[in-house]
Amino acid sequence: MNTAYISGVLRNNAQPDSFPPHRDPTERYDYAVMAFHFRHPTHGDILIDTGFDRTFHERPPNGNLSFTMRVYYTLTKVRCIQSDGDLPLGSHLERHDINPAHVFLTHLHSDHTAGLPSVPSQSRIYYGKRERTLISRLLSSNHFAEKSSIHLLDMSTGKAMAPFFHVVDVFGDATFGAISTPGHTRDHLAHLISTSPTPVLIVGDAELTRWAMKDEILVSTIDGARGKQEVQRSATMIRSFHAMHPHVQIWFSHDEDHL
Numbered sequence: 001m002n003t004a005y006i007s008g009v010l011r012n013n014a015q016p017d018s019f020p021p022h023r024d025p026t027e028r029y030d031y032a033v034m035a036f037h038f039r040h041p042t043h044g045d046i047l048i049d050t051g052f053d054r055t056f057h058e059r060p061p062n063g064n065l066s067f068t069m070r071v072y073y074t075l076t077k078v079r080c081i082q083s084d085g086d087l088p089l090g091s092h093l094e095r096h097d098i099n100p101a102h103v104f105l106t107h108l109h110s111d112h113t114a115g116l117p118s119v120p121s122q123s124r125i126y127y128g129k130r131e132r133t134l135i136s137r138l139l140s141s142n143h144f145a146e147k148s149s150i151h152l153l154d155m156s157t158g159k160a161m162a163p164f165f166h167v168v169d170v171f172g173d174a175t176f177g178a179i180s181t182p183g184h185t186r187d188h189l190a191h192l193i194s195t196s197p198t199p200v201l202i203v204g205d206a207e208l209t210r211w212a213m214k215d216e217i218l219v220s221t222i223d224g225a226r227g228k229q230e231v232q233r234s235a236t237m238i239r240s241f242h243a244m245h246p247h248v249q250i251w252f253s254h255d256e257d258h259l
């Protein structure tokens with residue numbers, strides 16, 4: 001489900017030293033703002049990320065973003081665009097009769113949490129235990145108002161599933177795995193869903209887009225050298241997984257196309 005677009009230059013979102021010669025760091029791209037829905041036979045409707053709610057249409061361009069994010073987007077000339085044709089999260093939920101019991105956040109950046117106000121207050125919300133930092137609170141805390149059911153995933157308890165090191169089998173039935181893919185943020189998660197006949201891997205922001213993954217571009221991090229190392233390690237795991245299991249669809253948080 002695409003909820004809006006974010007327009008910005010490539011070097012805002014990725015590491016320029018990983019760009020191939022044909023990619024111009026100053027070129028602007030319109031990135032989709034995706035949320036994903038799955039229906040588990042017994043656990044009900046599951047969302048991964050929440051995109052944008054309708055405030056981006058009602059109060060353009062920055063909708064329900066925090067003051068810190070508005071300043072950041074103004075300084076970096078990033079624009080949020082939710083035009084008439086783009087459905088905010090709440091409209092997608094109504095249209096497809098989705099009542100989310102579980103909401104998994106790949107990470108706490110506000111372009112992944114800004115749809116939370118459209119999610120029922122009793123929905124169970126999950127994210128990585130180490131993800132909640134002072135910065136993440138400044139960026140997205142207003143999106144968690146009235147949300148009482150927060151569940152922190154301790155990725156250190158995850159089991160190895162090559163090429164990934166830490167995978168948590170969330171429902172204990174091997175249908176839905178949360179995968180530690182840090183770097184872009186401290187405790188970023190990808191998710192592997194054993195849908196039939198085609199399983200799906202949602203990589204969140206561990207890879208920027210389909211074309212960026214094909215170009216072996218690495219996403220941005222605010223964690224300096226350590227963050228860069230982790231981004232590289234997570235991308236290597238995802239790219240090896242894709243080589244080992246080419247039939248698994250790979251979806252990105254900022255692309256309407258899958259791999």
Ligand SMILES: [Zn+2]
Nearest residue numbers: 107109184205
């Ligand atoms: Zn992000």
